[in-house]
Amino acid sequence: MIEAAQFIEAARARGFEWYAGVPCSYLTPFINYVLQDPTLNYVSAANEGDAVALVAGAVLAGRRGVAMMQNSGLGNAVSPLTSLAWTFRLPQLLIVTWRGQPGTVDEPQHQLMGPITPAMLETMEIPWELFPTEADAVAGALDRAVGHMDRTGRPYALVMQKGSVAPYPLREQAPRATPHPQPLSRLRGVPAGELPARQQALQRVLARTEPGSTVVMASTGYCGRELYALDDRPNHLYMVGAMGCVTATALGLALARPDLTVVALDGDGAALMRMGVFSTVGAYGPPNLLHLLLDNGAHDSTGGQMTVSRNVSFAAVAAACGYGAAIEGDGLDVIDALFDGAAPGPRFARLLTRPGTPDGLPRPSVTPPEVKLRLMRHIGAPVAAVAGNA
Known part of the structure; x- marks a missing residue:
C-alpha cells in the first residue's frame, strides 16, 4: 500500500x-x-x-x-x-x-x-x-x-487492485455556485424548408473565428466534413469518431488554455448521446468556451433518420445546468448572439437548421494525427513530450 x-x-x-x-x-x-x-x-x-x-x-x-x-x-x-x-x-x-x-x-x-x-x-x-x-x-x-x-x-x-492506496480524508466541500439564467428564444416558427442550411451556419462561424485566437472543433459526421470543405484552417479539429465527445474535448482545451476562445460545434444526435456533459460544462466551463448546437433533427450522415431533438429545449437544459447564457432560434443571428455575448461562464446556442448536405462532399485529406499536430503547433502547445508520432 x-x-x-x-x-x-x-x-x-x-x-x-x-x-x-x-x-x-x-x-x-x-x-x-x-x-x-x-x-x-x-x-x-x-x-x-x-x-x-x-x-x-x-x-x-x-x-x-x-x-x-x-x-x-x-x-x-x-x-x-x-x-x-x-x-x-x-x-x-x-x-x-x-x-x-x-x-x-x-x-x-x-x-x-x-x-x-x-x-x-x-x-x-x-x-x-x-x-x-x-x-x-x-x-x-x-x-x-x-x-x-x-x-x-x-x-x-x-x-x-483493492487496498493499493492508503486512505486520505476529504475536507467538507462547498458546492459549486453556477448561474441559472433564463434561456432566450428567438424561434420564429420558420417553415422547415426555409431554415438555414448547416453550410450557411458554418460560413457564419468561419466569419467569426479568427484563426489566431480561436479553436473550432466540429462534431463527427457531416459537420466536420462541411467545415473542411468550406475552409481547412490550422485552428480546426474535425472529429471523425467518438460521437458526442466534441464538447468534453473542447472543455478540456478551454480549461487548459484560457487565452483561447474554443468553439464546440455540436450536432443534435451527438448532444443527445452525451447530455451529461452539459452539467459538467455548466459547473466547470470557463467563459472562453462557446457551445453551438446545429440541430437539423436528423442523423444526416446515416440516411436522415429522425432524432428526438425537436422535443428537447436544449437552451433550457444548458441554462438549468449552469451555462452563463443560453439561446435558441431559427435564424443565423443566433450565432452572432453567441459570439457577441459577455456571460460570466460558458455560452450556449442552438440553431435549428434544415437537413441536407451538398453533393460531392469531400472527406478531410489530412489524417487525424496530422490535424492534431497542426493544431497544437498553431496554438503554440508543446508537441514533443505528449503528442506522439504522426
Whole structure:
C-alpha cells in the first residue's frame, strides 16, 4: 500500500497535473488528494467517456492528463478511447480499478467485467500493468507509462487492485455556485424548408473565428466534413469518431488554455448521446468556451433518420445546468448572439437548421494525427513530450 502523495507527486514531477474521472471507492484517496491541492486540476465527469475526452482536450493544449474510472465504466469509455485517443494519438494515463478481480469476492455486477478487464484493454491496444503498491515501484511504473505515451501517442493503463492506496480524508466541500439564467428564444416558427442550411451556419462561424485566437472543433459526421470543405484552417479539429465527445474535448482545451476562445460545434444526435456533459460544462466551463448546437433533427450522415431533438429545449437544459447564457432560434443571428455575448461562464446556442448536405462532399485529406499536430503547433502547445508520432 502506498500513500496518495507518493504517486501523485511523482506524477506531477513528470507533468501530470490534469485529472478527470468518475469515482470508485478504490480511487477515493487519489481523488480526495487532487481535489484539495489547488495546484492540480480535477474535473468530475458525468461518465467515463467524457473523462477520456476531457483529458484529450487538455492533451491538445500540451498538458499531461489522467483519466480515472472503475472498470465497470470502461465500456462507457470505449468509443473515445478507440476513435479519439487512439485515432488522433492523444496519449493519457488511465487508472482503472479492478473490481471483480479473479480470486476476490465482489458484487454480482462485477462478475463478468472483472475477469475480462485485461482483455478489454489489450483488445483496445492499451498496454497495462498493475498499479504500484510499493513506494519504490512508483517511478518505474510512471516511466514506463510516459515512455509508451511519448513513443506511440496512445494511452497506457494502470490497473488498481483493492487496498493499493492508503486512505486520505476529504475536507467538507462547498458546492459549486453556477448561474441559472433564463434561456432566450428567438424561434420564429420558420417553415422547415426555409431554415438555414448547416453550410450557411458554418460560413457564419468561419466569419467569426479568427484563426489566431480561436479553436473550432466540429462534431463527427457531416459537420466536420462541411467545415473542411468550406475552409481547412490550422485552428480546426474535425472529429471523425467518438460521437458526442466534441464538447468534453473542447472543455478540456478551454480549461487548459484560457487565452483561447474554443468553439464546440455540436450536432443534435451527438448532444443527445452525451447530455451529461452539459452539467459538467455548466459547473466547470470557463467563459472562453462557446457551445453551438446545429440541430437539423436528423442523423444526416446515416440516411436522415429522425432524432428526438425537436422535443428537447436544449437552451433550457444548458441554462438549468449552469451555462452563463443560453439561446435558441431559427435564424443565423443566433450565432452572432453567441459570439457577441459577455456571460460570466460558458455560452450556449442552438440553431435549428434544415437537413441536407451538398453533393460531392469531400472527406478531410489530412489524417487525424496530422490535424492534431497542426493544431497544437498553431496554438503554440508543446508537441514533443505528449503528442506522439504522426
